[in-house]
Amino acid sequence: MRKTSAVLASLSLAVLALTGCTATGSSDDAACDRSADSVGVRDAVTVKGDLGSKPDVSIFSPLQVEKSGSSTVIEGDGRPVENGQQPFVLELSLYSGETGEMVASTEYDASTGALTSLDIQSERFPALSSALKCVTEGSRIVVAVSAEDAGAETLSGFGLAADDTMVFIGDALDVFLPRAEGTLQFNDAAGMPTVVRAPDGTPGVIIPDSAAPTTQVVQTLIKGEGDEVATGEMPFVHYTAVGWDDKKVVNTTWGKAVAADISQVAPAVAEALVGKTVGSQVLVVTPGAEGAPAVAYVVDILGAVTAPTQ
Numbered sequence: 001m002r003k004t005s006a007v008l009a010s011l012s013l014a015v016l017a018l019t020g021c022t023a024t025g026s027s028d029d030a031a032c033d034r035s036a037d038s039v040g041v042r043d044a045v046t047v048k049g050d051l052g053s054k055p056d057v058s059i060f061s062p063l064q065v066e067k068s069g070s071s072t073v074i075e076g077d078g079r080p081v082e083n084g085q086q087p088f089v090l091e092l093s094l095y096s097g098e099t100g101e102m103v104a105s106t107e108y109d110a111s112t113g114a115l116t117s118l119d120i121q122s123e124r125f126p127a128l129s130s131a132l133k134c135v136t137e138g139s140r141i142v143v144a145v146s147a148e149d150a151g152a153e154t155l156s157g158f159g160l161a162a163d164d165t166m167v168f169i170g171d172a173l174d175v176f177l178p179r180a181e182g183t184l185q186f187n188d189a190a191g192m193p194t195v196v197r198a199p200d201g202t203p204g205v206i207i208p209d210s211a212a213p214t215t216q217v218v219q220t221l222i223k224g225e226g227d228e229v230a231t232g233e234m235p236f237v238h239y240t241a242v243g244w245d246d247k248k249v250v251n252t253t254w255g256k257a258v259a260a261d262i263s264q265v266a267p268a269v270a271e272a273l274v275g276k277t278v279g280s281q282v283l284v285v286t287p288g289a290e291g292a293p294a295v296a297y298v299v300d301i302l303g304a305v306t307a308p309t310q
Helices: 039-042 118-122 125-134 152-157 265-274
Strands: 045-048 056-059 071-073 088-096 100-107 114-116 138-144 168-174 183-184 194-197 203-206 217-223 233-243 249-252 283-285 295-306
Touching: 039 045, 039 071, 039 138, 045 138, 045 249, 056 088, 056 168, 114 249, 118 125, 125 138, 125 168, 203 295, 265 283, 265 295
Parallel strands: none
Antiparallel strands: 045 056, 071 138, 088 100, 088 114, 088 168, 138 168, 183 217, 194 203, 217 283, 233 249, 233 295, 283 295
């Protein structure tokens, strides 16, 4: 995976923090199957050029679709986008179906790849989000969004007529992990929490009845095969935090949104992730201090990006 920078953007280029989004009903199906190509879209739109670069697009215009549809130009063999919270880099170009002219695009800059998620795209382009479900890393797809699905306000915002069809060319580049993936590690778990996992990766944390440790404990539960998280990078994680004394969940990102702000939520935990590999699941127990209780964090490292510079 490339070391993209932390640009979290929709096609409108408005910055949207992943931690500010909640799930909007996008699917978390265990089996990820792409929908069949729409013949009308496939025959009406021709796309040339290299993946990850601005495409050369020809549209047999005027193109109007009554029902939104999509077509795969390049089918990648990488990781699929399985759920609404999973981050991935998406380069997008938008064209008018009426004129065939390009209306807007992302920057197509490998050093500042535009991180997004299905939930982020669903906030403005639900039909596009649906078409991207289960897209695999390395894929290029064409999505034609009907005027009805786009809505008059969205069309007007891009200077398009109320009956126009929005034609998106999307390149799915780096796709982050949906959960920790790797090799289970043996730890001397005496006095430490037990972690169980649902099929989708959601952890259950069982706190023992023994006293909390008086110093920080860090254990790797699953060792991933990705790059190590470097100092200064922003790891994207799912985490669950459970209070040691009351055994209640303090916070969790599972079912909500991937977190890129673990250093703000728990600086000691963020520091403990440096040197750990992407794909790992890490248990960090922070001791009680200054009236604050001990907390057990179970953290899945899904990816890491270069922190933005000021």
